[in-house]
Amino acid sequence: MTDPTPTPENPTATDVEPEADGRVAAWKLLAGNPVTLFSVIVLVIILVVALLAPWLAPYGVNQTDVTRALQSPSAEHWMGTDDLGRDIFSRIIVASGTSLQIALVSVIFAFVIGVPIGIISGYLGGITDTVLMRCVDVMFAFPVLLLALAIVAILSPGQLTTMIAIGVVFTPIFARVARASTLSVRVEPFVQVSKTMGTPGWWILLRHILPNITGPVVVQTSLSLAFAILSEAALSFLGLGIQPPNPSWGGMLFDAQGFMSQAWWMSVFPGAAIFVTVLAFNLLGDGLRDVLDPKQRTLAEARRKA
């Protein structure tokens, strides 16, 4: 269809695209988008800082010095000090590690449970699908933070509880994305062809369904990391996530509430840290969607052709 006259014996070179592998091309496309590239660089920097935080932090996170309380940003304290004289910069970079760790663990948890549920539900269909999806609907009826709050109320607050709470509330999101993609791939002719030749179900799942739903799932992972960081910050802000004196961005903002008029730096810097990290994950997710999500891609291509 692309070229009206290629003879089979002598295939024309013109209808052969240069890239040998679609995925290599996807990476090239990603790197070609300045916004995506920028977000990747920011995330790498955040990750490196988080890993090296114990060595990079100029002060101890709980090194209090009341004589130096509420100092504005200076050469000694780049982001100023809080009401107990603790260095805000040190606390922010140490907290980044905790935030990323919680986001990562909870998203992996949601991924590992949600994606298989979604794939099985979408592939098997019928009563299994109905039951699993009603359960997902039930989970969706609760606002994420409310469900997380309820879980925290059952277990006692802390890092592990925060991870469980965010992981549990994100599981249905992954299940839904995986199911929707599976449903659309399942009816593709290439899957049907494979079925007509007696290919077993597990083979079809592994060889045909799984590789073709990675796009939307990867996009969802990136967006969920962003949302997980936001949720952890909100829980910590409410005093139900990371418990003091351990530093957390949300907790620092909670402390800042009492000093809004005296010390703007206490509320501006931790909030900016959350904002930048979340924005980077969101922009990466957007860039990934443009490249990886087949629906978006065909839409973009169709528009180019029209």
Add this chain to the structure above:
Amino acid sequence: MSDSSAAQTVLRVEDLRVAIGRKEIVRGVNFQVGRGGTLGIVGESGSGKSMSVLAATGLLDAPGAVVTGTSTLHDDDGAGLALTSATPKQLRRVHGNSIGFVFQDPSTSLNPLLTLERQISESLETHRGMTRRTARARALELLEAVGIPDPESRLDSYPHQLSGGQRQRVMIAIALACDPAMLIADEPTTALDVTTQAQIIDLVKELQHDRGTAVVWISHDLGVIGQVADEVLVLKSGEAVEHRETVSLMDHPSHAYTTQLLAARPVLGRVPQPADPAAEVVLAVEDLDVAFPVSTPAGKKTIHAVDSVSFEVRRGHTLGIVGESGSGKSTIANVLTGLVEPQGGTAQLGGTDLLRVRGKQGRGLRRRVAMVFQDPFASLNSRMRVGDSIGEPLTVHRLPASGSRSDRIRELLELVDLPTHFASRYPHELSGGQRQRVSIARALALEPEVVILDESTAALDVSIQARVLDLLARLQSELGLTYLFIAHDLAVVQQMSHDVLVMRNGQAVEQGAAEQIFDDPQQDYTRMLLAAIPPERPAAV
């Protein structure tokens, strides 16, 4: 045609070029249409036929497209308007008013949320300044003119309540609402069944005759063009290769490409190599019954897709199954390959009932029936190399028992005339015809007895289709294959089939030897289907 077009040219296009980026898609096209005349523009996919016409009429909406050349519209006012350099406001005054458009897909061309009345009266209110009431009266006239039954009550209907053919009639009513001097019909019958296509062609000709509208009819189908056009413009890769009066073009094509197109198009009267009439029966289907539950937004209902259909196929024969959309012909294929569970009936394949086996035995049986689907793009997993796609059934069935898998893949590629190094390519590196050859190679991997070809060449351009059909015929004679050839195109079915089954609404209307069905059809429906095929010779207008 030349004398009348000189008298009253409606649209004159000179040296039209469209470029997107550095790529020139339309390369200097010239044409003109006169009052009451019809220009047919024909070409295969990628020839730039739609783009030329949309660019010439100022409706091209492709981002970054640069249009050069001139296109002048002379409507009733007589004054010429240069469409390629007109302002958006000038173009809006022309669109719907002096130029009406009908597009390919009637299922998406109408707004699902508006009544037919609203969609027809819109342009009347815009261009003619009519009130809602007078526009409604005019809309009623138009619905009547395009042959919608019970037009009065249909005014307040919504598109989803109409059939595809009726929707296309409404599109024509919309296009002709303001009595335009010119009608652009862009593949208006491609998405329709052959009997509906014939009705739409008649309708447009009749309306054109009454109103003296100039028509530009775009199609990939020379048969349709032969029926409607006075003059034909043949486009290839954005260039006009031939532009002549229809009858003389079809009788004496001067350009090699036109000759090739004419030779490749399926026409009635071609028959396959004869098959041994005494060959054993390979597949015997009896009383097949299939019903589907269908969920609509408003609830569930059951559709009887196949209703007690029986047939037999002998070894080395081809059974052609023809029918219009919704006739149940593809459902038969899906049942035989195990994709759909039937409600009743049997399908004996060498002494075993295909429909009653499960598990290991079933998988063994699956080997004996293979299927090739319609869409060459979607039939291959885009993330698997061609060789892996062909080799997948071998791996699943632990084949070949002796020799290497890669040798077998090479052998299969050679069988379908593809170079063996294609094994390491990805589907997106192949053309449509090549992809379909890969699908055929994959179907043959398990050495099946019966191959089901479900509209396997319908999505291909005619020249590619002709070659794939030749390949299928060769494979049949070389390997002694038995085909179930499912298609909507009767000419293609005649070319391939020894026996024919005509389906309608899930039922077998008529079945028998191919020559009997084509030469002496017994049923009205079969006769109607045959009569609706555009004849090989163009209609002398």
Add this chain to the structure above:
Amino acid sequence: MQLSPKAVARFLGTRLLHSAIVLLGVMIVVFALIQLVPGDPVRLALGTRYTQESYDALRAASGLDRPLWEQFFTYIGSAVTGDLGVSFRSGQPVTALLLERLPATLSLAGVGLLIGLLIAVPAGIWAALREGRIADGIVRITSQFGVSIPDFWMGMLLILVFATGLGWLPSSGYIPFSESPGGWLRQVTLPAVTVGTVAGAILTRYVRAATLDVANMGYVRTAKSKGLAPSTVTIRHIMRNALVPVLTIAGIQLATILSGVIVVEVVFAWPGLGRLVFDSVASRDYPMIQGAVLLIAVMFLLVNLIVDVLYALVDPRIRLA
């Protein structure tokens, strides 16, 4: 407007049944909440200083001394009749306490959603119609900013600038609309802007996507081929059709918006349901948490049911099927 009552009834019947099943699931989850508490919830709620009598009384009042299945059916039975038990902390009926807080939350969520839609609908459509151009890029990036900003931080910044800094608006508190509409408006502005900005950013992306889908449909090309004015094409053909998916998304996104409301209520000391949940979690007032969670989930289901009704009214394919 033609109506096929049968089709609408069938459609709504299906949706209603679906909502009822989900509601049952929601109740099971809410009921399970208290059962999952490790240890004795009553003891946890009472803290260290309590007498055996007060313990027994509270336990009996909450029904926790009876078998599990009996507790469940009692819970469902009383919840359906509007009895959600008594608060551990205050000893007052949960339902009454919830209803007292409801108007504050409704006004915040309502005004917030309104602001969100006022941002999202024009911005999303505007961006979609200029797809790939600079205006589209600006809207896309800005909406990413809005999605990425923590709502409580945004609230704090607004307080920093408009309350403590400029002194234009109060930083906390709530005045019922019935008492003083002007006072209510002054109080609701900052928290509602916070909720609305984030909601608007989320919805903008959906409006843009839905508009893009519709703008590429064949019937929009048909509308253009009729020579209609661009505003007619946009309003009559694009917006109306994009409204259908946007409505659905707005209903589902309500859950996200309610999440924001909870935190924002804490930041602005807004005496709504969110604040109530927060306080109840801190004091382990389980019946209160259960009640609030149930009420918010029911609100979500109700709004989505209303969306379904609107959907049926807008789309003739359902209305007349």
